[in-house]
Amino acid sequence: MGTMQLSRRGSVPPFQVMSILRRVGELRAEGRDVISLCAGEPSGGAAPAVNAAAAAVHAGGESLNYTPAAGLPELRAAIAGHYARWYSTAVDPREVVVTTGASGAFMLAFLAAFEAGDAVAIARPGYPAYRNILTALGLRVVEIPCGPETRYQPTPELLDAAKKEHGRLAGLILASPANPTGTMATRPELEALSAWCAANDARLISDEIYHGITYPEPGAADPLGVSAREFGTDAVVISSFSKFWGMPGWRVGWLLAPSELAEGIEALAGNVALCPPAAAQRAAVHAFDEEAYAFGAAQLEEFARTRAALLERLPELGWGEAAPADGAFYLYAQLGPALGAFPDASAWCSALLEEEGVALTPGSDFDGVHGGGAVRLSFAAGPEAVRRAVERILVFQERHAR
Known part of the structure; x- marks a missing residue:
């Protein structure tokens, strides 16, 4: 059989969030309790x-x-x-x-x-x-x-x-x-x-x-x-x-x-x-x-509470520089010392998911130059999911502290 031509258009890298979501699904199918904070999926659903x-x-x-x-x-x-x-x-x-x-x-x-x-x-x-x-x-x-x-x-x-x-x-x-x-x-x-x-x-x-x-x-x-x-x-x-x-x-x-x-x-x-x-x-x-606008406004109030609670715990996580998160429902931050002995954030995120069942997205998906040590955490999943995730991240970081 001859070798058919492949288009270079299909050689773009995958959107890492989708790859992580696939692994989240596999782990959940195995019975694991996984907290997914890798995607921008509001927990409240539609109005x-x-x-x-x-x-x-x-x-x-x-x-x-x-x-x-x-x-x-x-x-x-x-x-x-x-x-x-x-x-x-x-x-x-x-x-x-x-x-x-x-x-x-x-x-x-x-x-x-x-x-x-x-x-x-x-x-x-x-x-x-x-x-x-x-x-x-x-x-x-x-x-x-x-x-x-x-x-x-x-x-x-x-x-x-x-x-x-x-x-x-x-x-x-x-x-x-x-x-x-x-x-x-x-x-x-x-x-x-x-x-x-x-x-x-x-x-x-x-x-x-x-x-x-x-x-x-x-x-x-x-x-x-x-x-x-x-x-x-x-x-x-x-x-x-x-x-x-x-x-x-x-x-x-x-x-x-x-x-x-x-x-x-x-x-x-x-x-x-x-x-x-x-x-x-x-x-x-x-x-x-009108009801749907009101429902969206109520969801926004929950995002705001979750954001405030996350920012309050950010010093406890010991991460480096973080973007101000004026809108949307993401925290983008350099891991800084919390990266520990991992070579980059991709390895850190992969280990966090496998060991503690918390899914974050590595910054390399968003910045191929300076994103290797950064992560994006989506707090769209709500305050309880974020609270539990932070606790697991702290356990993970303590385990891998230098």
């Missing part, structure tokens, strides 16, 4: 109104046929109404494209906005799927090193330096709140980045999936987060029902498409996925009911 709507859809006996490629008209209208509610910003429902999770929105946006070979900037540390999807599509990834001095967010000055080194940047992917650091761009910072992109003909892709999960100081001007849509219609704004609405496995997200990209994005959507999941779309309409 009762959403669950009830989903149950009604499936109990109704009607066929779940394809929806329009850009999503159900009533869901697109509800999403547009959400921007008026949260951001006092007008959005035409025709600008909304419902997608198969935010991941589907990234794929459609990247395909429609960029040509193969274009350079697209992302922050480092950052969500690894940005880098891996861009690479698989034949785009050049330009990593912007973002440390504590810029609160882990890119700046116009850093983009100027990247452009000088790498040439024209076709786009910038910005996440606020960011994964894994939880840091946020302020209104002036996001406005400055939007202006830089406009002046440099770079398409801004604004990942706003964690909006609503923020921990602002009392009286903050933008307690829910600032949307790039507030500064014009050139940016592709991406969000999802996975985080604030607690619906990660429902696989429904959306994007706001600039007018010149809308036709191409909808055509791609119809070819790539035909439509997002029909039942999940119908239920997601009820994510914008």
